[in-house]
Amino acid sequence: MILSYVYKLRPSGSQSAKMQSWLDMLRATYNWCLADRIETYHYSFIQGAYCSLRTKAEAYPLTCCIVKNGATGNPWKNNGKKRNAGTIQDAALVDLKAARPWYKSIDSDVLQRNIARLNTAYKNFFDGRGFPAFKNRSNFRSFEYKPGRVKLKGILVYLPKIGWMRFFNSRPIPDGFAVRSVTIRRRTDGWFISVRLEDKSIPELMPRPTSEVKTAVGLDMGLTKLVHCSDGSDIPNPRFATNQKTKRTLSIRQRRVSRTKKGSRKRKKRAAEVAKLHSKVSNRRNAHQWQVANKLVKKADAVVVEDLNIQGMVRRCKPKPDEGTGCFLPNGQSAKRGLNRSILDASWGELINKIQYAAEKSGKVLLKVNPRDTSRECSACGHIDKANRDRERFICTRCGHFDHADKQAARNIKRKAVTEYGLKLVTKKVRRDSAEPKQLTLFETPSVELTTSKGRKHDTRKGKRCVPGNLGRQLELFSQDMWDVSSAESPFF
Ligand SMILES: [Zn+2]
Structure with missing residues (x-):
């Protein structure tokens, strides 16, 4: 069974500044990779053989993978198989770190998950959802660690390359559950960590047949x-x-x-x-x-x-x-x-x-x-x-x-x-002398019958001719609009 718990983090000033700078850098790579994929897609409409001016990699529109989800870079693996855009961009992270050394401050797992996130966005697009969007500060607010990297201990959580950080341990992790992937998210009221917990011995939740x-x-x-x-x-x-x-x-x-x-x-x-x-x-x-x-x-x-x-x-x-x-x-x-x-x-x-x-x-x-x-x-x-x-x-x-x-x-x-x-419902039989079923809890509004005392209601009816069945309630309804029930003109009483 998989559970997902959210805790609020208590980062120090330098820690939150570091996480914010990570977010900015990750957003830049995300947008760059997206632009890269869009550009290589458009290359596919060029006729004949050509090479990419930026990477000098050879690319033949009819043979390489850029048609669907390709990217710049060598489209072939050493064993002769095609590489998809995700793996190409993933492998290009080394070049990114060489060109921009400050990216080394980010955990490599986090960088890789960032590329995987774009992959997921593309996968959703091919499944019929919207085309991946370029991200701005307001809609790029999270990054993810791979399973097994983050440790939780009491009120402290260990985030690789950021260090031990305090958090509000608002609910205990149930026994037998292991921490899987972890997402750090910035919201308006602070930083939050959402933890995926998994226990393989417990089966998934199943609705009743x-x-x-x-x-x-x-x-x-x-x-x-x-x-x-x-x-x-x-x-x-x-x-x-x-x-x-x-x-x-x-x-x-x-x-x-x-x-x-x-x-x-x-x-x-x-x-x-x-x-x-x-x-x-x-x-x-x-x-x-x-x-x-x-x-x-x-x-x-x-x-x-x-x-x-x-x-x-x-x-x-x-x-x-x-x-x-x-x-x-x-x-x-x-x-x-x-x-x-x-x-x-x-x-x-x-x-x-x-x-x-x-x-x-x-x-x-x-x-x-x-x-x-x-x-x-x-x-x-x-x-x-x-x-x-x-x-x-x-x-x-x-x-x-x-x-x-x-x-x-x-x-x-x-x-x-x-x-x-095709439900087969069982109707409960209630004996007439049995106690009333439990009434009124937090959200229920008291019905009219419960708020007016029963004795009095009984008295008002005494000695009056009653209209049988559902019709009586109907007449009451009309009388609300047209005439006062108690007045003498009422033709029904
Ligand atoms: Zn009817």
């Missing part, structure tokens, strides 16, 4: 409440980035940045304050999401969520050009911007990832279902209609079933999982 699932809970992600569960409970949305207080603080700090002179030391300080707020928000969100995920996983064997396309949801509205003048008409984007921010602040995707991890860790499973019609379908009769839903309320236009729209959706999600995955 769907045939063994006995209970399931459906989750509907939302904004007014972060999660609605199919068992009727919900988890409020804390809105870490989009609440009034954070928005105000952010705008104040951003304004302070804009009032400073560009390139000044003060501007850097002010910008750091903005970055600090952002990192604080994301730390809070992360911590909260872990709590929520662990709590949700305890509810059932299988947690069912919608397979949402969040990127599509936050896409900008299409521009609407005016045909006569060529100007642009209002397209609703400014109104959507606030909604998009709220969606990104809720970060459902991250939460789902955490739920998945928590589920697998406790031997449960996360299932994803198609989100189509989950909030339009009636869970009582299966009738699908857009008009069923009126914001928070759900009223079936065919059978008259009334429910809270999001809870209804959560139940539909659970039902979908049962049909799509």
Whole structure:
């Protein structure tokens, strides 16, 4: 099993200066190597034999490796085999150190891992992801050691070529786990070390097979409440980035940045304050999401969520050009911007990832279902209609079933999982005289039934003619808008 733990480092002044200078040098080689690969790719379009002017190495476009992922240098190994771009650039590190002796201060493993990082970026590109980008200071903030080089001892960590450094040993490494590769990362609030731990005797985490699932809970992600569960409970949305207080603080700090002179030391300080707020928000969100995920996983064997396309949801509205003048008409984007921010602040995707991890860790499973019609379908009769839903309320236009729209959706999600995955759920039988199941923990909001005393509720109903079944709740719903229930004009009482 592989675990990944993150600790905060406590480098001395000279140590952090050294790590920063490493980052700058590594970034320079990374960008150089990337430019090198792009350039050699373009050589491949030159017809005929030629030699590279810089390295004097012979290169024949039809025979050498530069077509796909080549680089300058001798494309052949001594045994006659082709070398790929990664190995060529790796071997060129010797020349780099000869030409620029200050690169000798960097651990050679770190330099090699840096080239490997570009290799990975290219591999991702050939797998269909984006083309590797040139890095600047803000997006090149880490370097990596190979497995077995870094030692941890008490509150000290040994980093080759940097030395012993203190760190906050916030969680112990479990027994039997060995330290594998280690990444040092600079964040706005300091330096961090992420340690990959491996124990080969423990098997990888495996989700529970769907045939063994006995209970399931459906989750509907939302904004007014972060999660609605199919068992009727919900988890409020804390809105870490989009609440009034954070928005105000952010705008104040951003304004302070804009009032400073560009390139000044003060501007850097002010910008750091903005970055600090952002990192604080994301730390809070992360911590909260872990709590929520662990709590949700305890509810059932299988947690069912919608397979949402969040990127599509936050896409900008299409521009609407005016045909006569060529100007642009209002397209609703400014109104959507606030909604998009709220969606990104809720970060459902991250939460789902955490739920998945928590589920697998406790031997449960996360299932994803198609989100189509989950909030339009009636869970009582299966009738699908857009008009069923009126914001928070759900009223079936065919059978008259009334429910809270999001809870209804959560139940539909659970039902979908049962049909799509063929779950065989076991319903628990509750004796009528048994005690009420446990109620109210940290995140649950008290429902109306729990907050009003039971005796009183019973008294008000006494002696009144009751409307049977679900219809009674429906009538209550309409009466909220149209007339006061207690007034004498009400035709229902
Ligand atoms: Zn219905």
